[in-house]
Amino acid sequence: MRSLTSRRRHKAVRPLLMLLALLVTGTLYSLAAPPQQSSADTSLVATGKGLFTQSCASCHGLGGEGTSAGPAITDVGALAVDFEVSTGRMPKAGPAIQSAPKVNLFTQTETDALAAYVASLATGPAVPTKAQYDPAGLTEEQLARGGELFRTNCSACHNYQGSGGALPNGAVAPSLLDASAKHIYEAMRVGPNQMPIFNESTMPDTDVRSIAGYLQELHAQPAGGLTFGGVGPVAEGFFAWVIGIGALTLFAVWIAARGARAR
Template structure:
């Protein structure tokens, strides 16, 4: 008893008790504090992002798309387009559109990524639409060679009609065109398939599952990499068999015929001499 009493009177006893009390209080707070506080902080941050996004929208977008995103004669409605559409259009520099035209070209972007996120938050608040994908959704890393080959089949089935076999792009009607895809971030490829920008059809998850979009992004990354091989020889821009066949008939075949005639003429001349 005397030893125990001495320990209680030790100068450090009060500090030890205080530390234990603080640890217990912190543990109990973490265990029983309502998750609503964290949710409230998230909601507050989201509300702030929407507020800042609305300010950016009023300056850079409202002239064409209307003060409430309802659209005007100069720009379509943004209600229900979702955050992914904003992240794609503004992130690739297509919006804001500098000059009216049949198609918005990609160019250096005007806004920083935090500002794009704020704009996306505001537009998303106007109506439900596709959200900005996470890295796990669009990152093609980790896919096997077989899965990437399946991505090539998917691309040739759904995309090559406009973008050509290796994503080299191509002309459409009325001055429109399908852009090149050789140096596009997988996130923007995913968002384009989700939202269907401009002339492109949309491929939501109900039509094309998330994994298939990743496979297409992986295929494009592989065929357009600096290490890509062309077993058939020079790929002529990767425009596919039509362009290559035209080249063979118009240039290759006449060249072969010309060489053959030249060789035959020289042989005939040599025999006469």
């Protein structure tokens, strides 16, 4: 121990001690602090309230009553929360024209907790059950009818195969190529951003299932070659020029460069 004593005034001692102290505190805290989900006495609603206070309240108010930065959401119900949070639209990363989908950082349990909390504020639509949105078991005629419904009600903004499209003032109708049946159902009931609400009286659950089923089937179909994003004739014209005329011009250069000389 003599060596330690002799070095106790070494200039590295203070930073090292500081590091040690931080390490001990951190370790002790991580052992003592309760894991988020483990306490048995915390109900789903209470967890949700905590998460809401952390991630949502700055715009929607502590009780969901709304602020100048965000609307009141007391009566939107669990359905809207499930849609907005699980697609990553909420919480917003920053002020923007519309909430864009991004990677969802909440677990399913956390999303459920948030939904349960918001549902407890007032009555609102509940998260749909699988029977409400799952297109399994539809007949071919029902799927074809889903296509007609899609073209009549949705394709004006979302494009003929759901590739998405532009809306005024920087807003967009998002692509539905990767949208799940549940999210399509929820979006139609919620009407996020510019989208109109399709409630059960105008669009019964069966019709929603048909639309989701049509899109799933459509996207599973093989295409007639490369599709260039499925955005229609603009992309086709672009590739006609770049690939078609590009290749043929190169061939023309090649043909003209191959000469023969008469003696």
